[in-house]
Every structure is written in structure tokens, then in C-alpha cells.
Amino acid sequence: AQKVTQAQTEISVVEKEDVTLDCVYETRDTTYYLFWYKQPPSGELVFLIRRNSFDEQNEISGRYSWNFQKSTSSFNFTITASQVVDSAVYFCALSADTNAGKSTFGDGTTLTVKP
Amino acid sequence: DTGVSQDPRHKITKRGQNVTFRCDPISEHNRLYWYRQTLGQGPEFLTYFQNEAQLEKSRLLSDRFSAERPKGSFSTLEIQRTEQGDSAMYLCASSLARVSSGANVLTFGAGSRLTVL
Numbered sequence: 001a002q003k004v005t006q007a008q009t010e011i012s013v014v015e016k017e018d019v020t021l022d023c024v025y026e027t028r029d030t031t032y033y034l035f036w037y038k039q040p041p042s043g044e045l046v047f048l049i050r051r052n053s054f055d056e057q058n059e060i061s062g063r064y065s066w067n068f069q070k071s072t073s074s075f076n077f078t079i080t081a082s083q084v085v086d087s088a089v090y091f092c093a094l095s096a097d098t099n100a101g102k103s104t105f106g107d108g109t110t111l112t113v114k115p
Numbered sequence: 116d117t118g119v120s121q122d123p124r125h126k127i128t129k130r131g132q133n134v135t136f137r138c139d140p141i142s143e144h145n146r147l148y149w150y151r152q153t154l155g156q157g158p159e160f161l162t163y164f165q166n167e168a169q170l171e172k173s174r175l176l177s178d179r180f181s182a183e184r185p186k187g188s189f190s191t192l193e194i195q196r197t198e199q200g201d202s203a204m205y206l207c208a209s210s211l212a213r214v215s216s217g218a219n220v221l222t223f224g225a226g227s228r229l230t231v232l
Contacts, residue, residue: 004157037223043204044118045158045223091157100219101148101208102171105157 002027004094006106013082014114021077021109023092029053034068034075035093035103045091050100051075082113119224121207127230128197136192136227140209146219147190149182150206152226158206164190165212197231204228 003026013019025034036048049059051068059066063080079086089110093103120139128134140147146165150158161180162172167187175181179197184190194201204226210219 009155043225045206045208045221047220047222050220093157098219099146099163099212100221101146101163101210102160105159107156 002029002032002094002096002104004092004104004106006090006092006109008109009107010110010112012112012114015084016081017113018078018080019082019111019113021079021090021092021111023075023077023106025073025075025092025094027073027094027096029096031097033095033098033100033103035095035100036066036075036077037091037093039089039091039108041088048077079111082111084113084115087111087113119207119209119222121205121224121227123227124225125228125230127232129232130199131196133193133195134197134229135194136205136207136229137189138192138207138209138224139189140207141211141222142188144209144211144222145187146210146212147184148208148210148221149190149192150208151176152204152206161192194229197229199231202229202231 005024032053034051037045039045065078067076089108091108092106095103122137148163149161152158162182164184179195182192206226208221208223210221212219
């Protein structure tokens with residue numbers, strides 16, 4: 001069975017602060033895929049990143065960066081210099097194969113960035 | 116293409132009534148997925164289609180739930196004899212699955228919120 005745990009239910013920061021969202025996963029598969037999505041108040045989940053289990057390189061995209069560590073089964077997400085527009089619910093997800101639609105999602109972390 | 120569209124955005128119904136939600140995916144996407152999302156939780160996979168074929172429906176919550184994608188384009192999710200526990204957001208997503216690529220990227224709709232009184 002697969003499981004994704006996002007232990008932080010809610011995080012509140014002040015604009016320009018850095019913030020890290022934690023994601024810990026459980027799987028018995030040797031090949032798997034990890035994802036992060038953003039769900040703003042409008043409701044649509046927006047894809048942010050995909051990472052397969054064989055690629056442990058960290059990735060940076062603008063103010064966003066991701067730290068994948070297989071040794072600790074974690075895939076953490078950092079927002080640098082947070083902005084009010086970053087306020088949303090962020091979900092981490094795990095898929096056993098390339099069919100990302102069957103992913104197991106965590107329960108999300110609600111991020112509030114205050115001006 | 117304006118993305119994945121879902122209709123209606125909100126539906127309020129009385130217990131015991133049937134409801135139907137529609138999802139229009141991105142036109143070139145061959146896969147379509149349905150999810151349920153309850154407050155404070157992540158999306159829960161229900162079923163999916165590849166073109167018009169429903170490839171998995173074992174995760175539909177009960178036999179009151181059914182989905183169709185008759186021509187491989189739009190899809191409907193029907194809930195019969197609704198119960199208060201069915202109140203949730205129902206999300207649709209689509210993707211283009213290619214044999215040679217890695218995990219497919221999903222595009223989600225904004226969801227249909229169901230309230231059962």
C-alpha cells in the first residue's frame with residue numbers, strides 16, 4: 001500500500017519569508033513518481049513538479065525548489081521569498097507507475113502568506 | 116483550448132435525488148479521471164477512462180456511482196439516490212498518455228461541489 005503524509009496541516013508566514021512544506025511517503029515499489037500540486041482558492045489543482053524515483057537531483061524553478069531524499073522517503077518543497085499569491089493548499093502525491101491519475105495524495109498543507 | 120471544464124460548479128440537492136456532473140477535458144487528451152475531495156483531504160481517485168474505455172472502476176465508492184465517456188470526449192459522473200455523505204467536491208482531470216514518456220501530467224478542472232441536504 002502507498003501512503004503520503006503531509007504532517008503540516010497549516011503554515012502561516014509573512015511575505016518574503018522562506019517556507020518549506022514537508023512530504024513523507026511510503027511505498028514498496030522500486031519505481032515510482034512523486035508530484036506536487038497547488039490548489040488555490042479557485043479549486044483547480046495545478047501541477048508543479050514531477051520526479052521519478054531514479055532521479056534524486058534537486059530541482060529549482062524560480063522561487064520554488066524541491067529536495068528529494070530516498071534515504072528518508074521525503075520530497076520536500078521550499079518556497080523562497082514567499083508572496084501573497086503563494087497562499088494555497090499544496091498537495092504531495094505518489095504514483096506507482098506512469099499513470100499519474102491514480103496517484104495517492106496527501107491531505108495537503110494550507111499555506112497562508114500574510115502581507 | 117481553455118482547459119478542463121466542469122459543470123455545474125455547485126449543486127445542492129435533497130437526499131435521495133440523482134445528480135449528474137459533466138467534465139469536458141482538453142480535446143487532445145486521451146485519459147480522463149474522476150476524483151472525490153472532501154474537506155481537509157486530498158483528492159481520492161474514483162475511476163478513469165482511456166478514450167471511451169473505462170479502465171478502472173473498482174474505486175468507485177458504491178454501486179450508486181457510475182461514469183461514462185461515450186464518445187471518448189466529455190464524461191459524466193452520476194450519483195444515484197444521494198446521501199449526505201456524498202457531499203464533497205468532485206474533480207475531473209485529463210492527460211495525454213504516451214507510451215514513451217514518463218508519468219503523464221494531469222490538468223484538473225475547478226470541480227463540482229455537491230451539497231446533499
